[in-house]
Amino acid sequence: MSRISDVFKNKKAFIPFVTAGDPNLAVTEQLVLAMAEAGADLIELGIPFSDPVAEGIVIQKADERALAAGTTTDKIFEMVCRIRSKTEVPLAFMTYANPIFVYGADRFLSRCRQCGIDALIVPDLPYEEKGEILPYCEKYQVTLISLIAPTSKERIGMIAKEAQGFIYCVSSMGVTGVRSEIATDVRQMIDLVKAVRDIPCAVGFGISTPEQAKKMTQFADGVIVGSAIVKLVEQFGEKSVGPVRDYVFEMKRAITL
Amino acid sequence: MTKGRFGIHGGQFIPETLMNAVIELEKAYEFYSKDAAFNQELDSLLKNYAGRPSLLYYAEKMTRDLGGARIYLKREDLNHTGSHKINNVLGQVLLAKRMGKTRVIAETGAGQHGVATATAAALMGMSCDIYMGHEDTQRQALNVYRMELLGAKVHPVTSGTQTLKDAVNETLREWTSRIEDTHYVLGSVMGPHPFPTMVRDFQRVIGKEVKSQLLEAEGRLPDALIACVGGGSNAMGLFYDFIQDESVALIGCEAAGLGVDTAQNAATMANGTLGIFHGMKSYFCQDEYGQIAPVYSISAGLDYPGIGPEHANLHDIGRASYVPVTDDEAVAAFEYLSRTEGIIPAIESAHAVAYAQKLAPTMRKDQLIVINLSGRGDKDVAAIARYRGVDLHE
Numbered sequence: 116m117s118r119i120s121d122v123f124k125n126k127k128a129f130i131p132f133v134t135a136g137d138p139n140l141a142v143t144e145q146l147v148l149a150m151a152e153a154g155a156d157l158i159e160l161g162i163p164f165s166d167p168v169a170e171g172i173v174i175q176k177a178d179e180r181a182l183a184a185g186t187t188t189d190k191i192f193e194m195v196c197r198i199r200s201k202t203e204v205p206l207a208f209m210t211y212a213n214p215i216f217v218y219g220a221d222r223f224l225s226r227c228r229q230c231g232i233d234a235l236i237v238p239d240l241p242y243e244e245k246g247e248i249l250p251y252c253e254k255y256q257v258t259l260i261s262l263i264a265p266t267s268k269e270r271i272g273m274i275a276k277e278a279q280g281f282i283y284c285v286s287s288m289g290v291t292g293v294r295s296e297i298a299t300d301v302r303q304m305i306d307l308v309k310a311v312r313d314i315p316c317a318v319g320f321g322i323s324t325p326e327q328a329k330k331m332t333q334f335a336d337g338v339i340v341g342s343a344i345v346k347l348v349e350q351f352g353e354k355s356v357g358p359v360r361d362y363v364f365e366m367k368r369a370i371t372l
Numbered sequence: 373m374t375k376g377r378f379g380i381h382g383g384q385f386i387p388e389t390l391m392n393a394v395i396e397l398e399k400a401y402e403f404y405s406k407d408a409a410f411n412q413e414l415d416s417l418l419k420n421y422a423g424r425p426s427l428l429y430y431a432e433k434m435t436r437d438l439g440g441a442r443i444y445l446k447r448e449d450l451n452h453t454g455s456h457k458i459n460n461v462l463g464q465v466l467l468a469k470r471m472g473k474t475r476v477i478a479e480t481g482a483g484q485h486g487v488a489t490a491t492a493a494a495l496m497g498m499s500c501d502i503y504m505g506h507e508d509t510q511r512q513a514l515n516v517y518r519m520e521l522l523g524a525k526v527h528p529v530t531s532g533t534q535t536l537k538d539a540v541n542e543t544l545r546e547w548t549s550r551i552e553d554t555h556y557v558l559g560s561v562m563g564p565h566p567f568p569t570m571v572r573d574f575q576r577v578i579g580k581e582v583k584s585q586l587l588e589a590e591g592r593l594p595d596a597l598i599a600c601v602g603g604g605s606n607a608m609g610l611f612y613d614f615i616q617d618e619s620v621a622l623i624g625c626e627a628a629g630l631g632v633d634t635a636q637n638a639a640t641m642a643n644g645t646l647g648i649f650h651g652m653k654s655y656f657c658q659d660e661y662g663q664i665a666p667v668y669s670i671s672a673g674l675d676y677p678g679i680g681p682e683h684a685n686l687h688d689i690g691r692a693s694y695v696p697v698t699d700d701e702a703v704a705a706f707e708y709l710s711r712t713e714g715i716i717p718a719i720e721s722a723h724a725v726a727y728a729q730k731l732a733p734t735m736r737k738d739q740l741i742v743i744n745l746s747g748r749g750d751k752d753v754a755a756i757a758r759y760r761g762v763d764l765h766e
Contacts, residue, residue, distance in 0.1 A: 164662075164663065165532065165663040165664045166532065166537065166538075166541050166649065166664050168387070168541050168544045168545060168548075168650075169387045169545075169548070171545075172531075175531055179532075182663065187661050188661050189661075211648075212385050212648040213647050213648045213649050213656075213658070213662040213664070214661055214662040214663070215662075216646075216647060216648045216653075216662065217645070217646075217647055217658065217660070217661065217662030218661065218662065238387050238388075239385045239386055239387055239648075239651075240385065241384060241385075241386060241387070241388050241391050242388075242391075243374055243375065243383075243384055243391070244374055244383055244384060244385055246374065247648070262387075262388045263388060264387070264388045264389035264391075265389070266388075266389050266390075266391070266392045266393070266551060267388055267389075267391070267392065268392065270388075270391065270392065274388075285387075285388065285389060288389060288548065288549050288550065288551075289389075289545070289548050289549030289550075290545050290548060290549065
C-alpha cells in the first residue's frame with residue numbers, strides 16, 4: 116500500500132533522521148534530497164516539539180533552533196509537498212503526541228496523506244494509547260510505527276503482533292544520542308519479535324559509526340541514525356548538505372558491503 | 373484498554389521504555405495500598421515524623437476583618453519540611469523501598485517537593501537526585517542548600533524555560549535511563565497513571581482530617597474549600613473526600629501571574645486547551661501547534677503549564693471551579709495573613725488566601741470556608757522583599 120514495504124526489500128535499510136527546520140526549512144529540503152541521493156532508504160523528519168522528553172541534548176537543541184527559526188507544522192507540510200514532487204524516497208514523520216493531537220489527528224493524517232508522508236513515529240504513544248491516533252493512520256493509509264525498548268520484555272510479543280511496516284527497536288536505555296557502546300542485547304529483542312512475526316526490525320538510539328551500523332545489521336534489518344547527523348547540521352548549519360550527504364553515503368556503504 | 377482515565381483525561385502517554393516501570397509501580401501500589409503492615413508504617417510516619425494530624429485553625433481576626441463567612445486554615449504548613457508535600461513523599465518513598473528500589477529522583481519547582489523527597493530519602497536510607505530549573509535554583513537558593521544538607525544531589529536544569537516543566541522533562545529523561553533501581557517520586561497529581569491516583573490517595577489525608585475536625589468544631593460540612601493549584605496535589609487532597617458532598621463548593625486558585633490577559637501567566641484553566649503532555653491528557657497552556665507555552669508566576673510551585681487530569685475532569689463536569697489569582701493579589705495576601713494572623717504562608721498558598729479575601733465578604737456569617745495553607749512562607753521572604761524593592765543581604 117505504501118512505499119514502506121519496499122524499504123527493507125532485499126537489503127539492509129539505512130534510515131537517517133533530521134529535525135525539520137534546523138537550521139531552516141530550505142536547508143532541510145536540500146538535506147532530504149541529498150540523503151535520498153546518497154542512498155537513504157527511508158528518511159525520518161522530526162517535527163520539532165517544545166518539550167521532547169525522549170530526546171538527548173543534541174536533538175533537544177535542534178528542536179529549539181527549528182522553533183526559534185519559526186518552523187511550524189503547516190510550513191513543514193508545505194516543504195514535504197515540495198520534496199514529494201522531486202523524489203519518491205519513503206518519508207516518515209517523528210513527533211510527539213501533542214503536536215498531532217492539537218493539530219487534530221484527522222486533519223494531521225489527512226495532510227500527511229496529501230503530501231506523501233508514508234509513516235509516523237510517536238515516541239510518547241505506547242501500545243496502550245495508540246487508539247488516540249491509529250484510526251486516523253488507517254483512514255489515510257499512513258503506517259504507524261511501533262517501538263520496543265530494552266525494558267519491553269514480555270510486551271514485545273503483544274506489540275509485534277499488531278505492529279505495521281517495521282518495528283523501531285530502541286537499542287539503549289535513556290534518550291536519543293550518540294553512544295560509544297551499545298550494551299543491550301538487541302539481538303535477543305529482535306529474536307523475540309521474529310518469534311511472533313516476520314516483520315522488519317530497525318535499530319535506533321546511539322548508533323553513529325559505520326562499524327556500529329555494520330554490527331547491528333548482522334541481525335537487524337536496518338539502522339536509524341539521528342543525533343550523529345543532527346550534530347553535523349549543528350556544526351555546519353547552512354553548509355551541512357555536503358557533510359551529511361558524505362556521511363549517509365558512508366553509512367549506507369558500510370551496511371551494504 | 374487505556375488506564376487511569378478521569379473522564380476524557382489522564383492515560384499513560386510515555387515512551388515504551390517506561391511502560392514496564394509504571395506497570396510495575398501500579399501493581400506494587402495496588403498491593404501495598406491494601407497491605408496492613410504498609411499502611412501501619414505509613415500512618416506511624418505521618419503521625420510521629422510528619423506531625424499529623426495538622427491543625428485546623430479558626431482564623432478569628434481574618435474572619436472579623438473580612439466580615440463574612442467563618443474562615444478556617446488547614447495548617448499543612450506545620451508539617452515536617454513545611455508543606456503538604458511530605459504526605460505524598462513518605463508514601464511513595466516507603467513504597468519504593470518495598471519495591472526494592474535504592475534510589476529516588478524527583479522534580480521540584482519551589483523546592484518544597486525536593487526538600488520533602490530529600491528528607492524522606494535521608495530517613496529511609498535511599499540515594500536521592502533532584503532536578504530543578506536553573507531559574508528556580510536561583511529563586512529558591514536556600515532550598516537548594518537545604519536539599520544538599522539532607523544528602524541529595526541537586527541538578528540545575530538549563531533546557532527550555534528552566535522552570536518546573538523542564539525539571540519534569542529532565543526527571544523523566546533520567547528515569548528512562550535508569551529504572552532498575554530508581555523510583556521517580558512525582559510531586560503532584562499529574563503524569564502518567566498511576567501517579568495522579570496514587571498521589572491523590574496519599575494527599576487525601578488532608579480532606580479526611582478537615583472533615584472530622586470541622587464536624588467536631590462546627591458540627592457540619594464547610595460551604596467552600598479553597599486551595600491553590602499548580603499540578604494540583606494539595607487541592608486534590610483537600611477536595612477528594614468532599615466530591616460527593618455537593619453542597620461544598622470546591623475552588624482551585626491558579627496562578628495568573630501578571631494577569632490572564634497578558635502573556636505572563638500560568639492560568640491553565642483560564643487559558644489552556646486540551647492536549648497530551650507529561651504522560652497525560654489534560655489542559656495545557658500551549659499554542660495552536662501544540663507547542664507548550666512558557667508560563668510565568670511569582671510562585672515557582674505554580675509555574676507549570678498544565679493541571680492534573682482529575683482536576684480537568686472536575687472542571688469539565690462542573691464539580692469544581694478554578695479562578696485566576698495574580699502575583700499582586702497573592703503578594704498582598706501573603707502580607708495580609710502575616711499581619712492579621714501572624715502566619716506567613718507560602719506564596720503558592722497565598723493565592724488561595726487572596727481568593728478567600730474576595731469570597732468571604734460575599735458569604736453569610738454562618739457559612740464556613742476552609743483554606744488549605746499548603747506550605748509555609750519562610751522560603752519566599754527574600755523573593756517578596758525583592759518584589760517590594762527591598763534589597764536583603766542574607
